[in-house]
């Protein structure tokens with residue numbers, strides 16, 4: 001059989017059960033969480049237990065889900081709550097570098113608490129300089145005896161408020177660019193490590209981002225993940241998978257806006273007929289429907305390549321930028337189709353719009369992904 005676009009019965013079952021879970025556990029809390037701009041703690045606990053084990057190999061207590069399954073979960077979570085998508089995304093970012101590069105001792109020590117839902121690790125790559133150019137990060141880690149001394153800062157770090165430790169990238173050899181970066185797992189509360197100022201955002205606002213400060217922060221050498229100066233490789237391999245959470249999740253966000261717009265267009269009567277009967281409306285929705293299909297194909301194709309252990313950096317970049325820009329476009333179309341209701345808080349389409357704008361700038365901006373794709377074209 002040369003090609004098959006269908007999901008297996010198990011994947012369909014997973015989608016149905018996640019959809020039901022999201023409707024039961026997340027949907028009733030969304031309005032309150034959006035109003036308070038913070039997660040419901042009970043939900044976070046349930047979410048961690050239910051989904052974060054997917055990132056962890058079976059040998060360390062996880063379910064070792066494949067990337068297509070993770071994308072199915074992401075799409076359904078994104079449909080209901082953009083901010084909740086960050087729990088799955090950052091959950092992966094915080095542990096995958098350990099799965100990829102950690103020593104056996106580190107995997108045994110640091111992964112089971114994620115698999116059991118007990119702990120959550122954040123991911124700190126972005127520095128004071130341009131996040132698009134992490135190889136030039138400033139945070140310095142100097143080895144002294146059995147410790148590394150960290151000085152500098154990080155910014156825009158997601159979900160520190162629910163994290164127990166932060167997977168932090170720092171320069172161990174400033175002369176070597178990307179090949180001089182190492183990864184450390186640093187516990188919240190370590191002396192000299194401060195979770196600093198919150199950066200308030202317009203979208204994904206149930207989740208928080210903070211600055212991190214390091215003032216002569218002493219980190220034991222056994223918290224260096226894997227090998228010295230290989231942290232950037234672990235981070236890039238990790239991003240190839242976690243960017244797909246944003247791709248599939250933003251397909252979910254695009255679908256959510258689309259469904260609201262379709263229903264509204266059928267019910268809203270203007271000039272004696274439903275507004276859906278005007279091609280100005282129905283063609284816009286036809287375009288979005290086409291692009292949702294295209295974005296889904298891109299995301300699941302890249303996930304399928306990952307399952308087959310084929311390199312998929314280019315395909316992931318295509319899927320990530322396209323899906324996030326589509327989520328923005330779909331939400332913007334819905335805001336317009338709903339007229340004054342689109343602007344109001346009676347419908348969540350403005351939330352979807354701001355969430356999509358946030359995701360466009362996370363895990364690589366649209367321009368950075370186009371840079372990755374164009375390098376592949378011209379190489």
Ligand SMILES: Cc1cc2nc3c(=O)[nH]c(=O)nc-3n(C[C@H](O)[C@H](O)[C@H](O)COP(=O)(O)OP(=O)(O)OC[C@H]3O[C@@H](n4cnc5c(N)ncnc54)[C@H](O)[C@@H]3O)c2cc1C
Nearest residue numbers: 123124125126130131132156157158358361362363365367
């Ligand atoms: C909601 C949210 C959550 C985040 N969470 C985390 C997190 O948990 N951990 C973490 O480490 N980081 C996180 N980030 C940071 C994110 O990775 C960076 O914002 C992103 O990499 C962009 O970096 P920057 O904001 O410094 O923008 P810059 O790198 O300064 O870019 C500014 C603009 O210039 C463009 N640009 C830059 N270089 C080029 C180029 N060569 N060609 C064309 N255009 C270019 C960019 O596309 C962008 O439009 C988060 C960001 C957001 C918005």
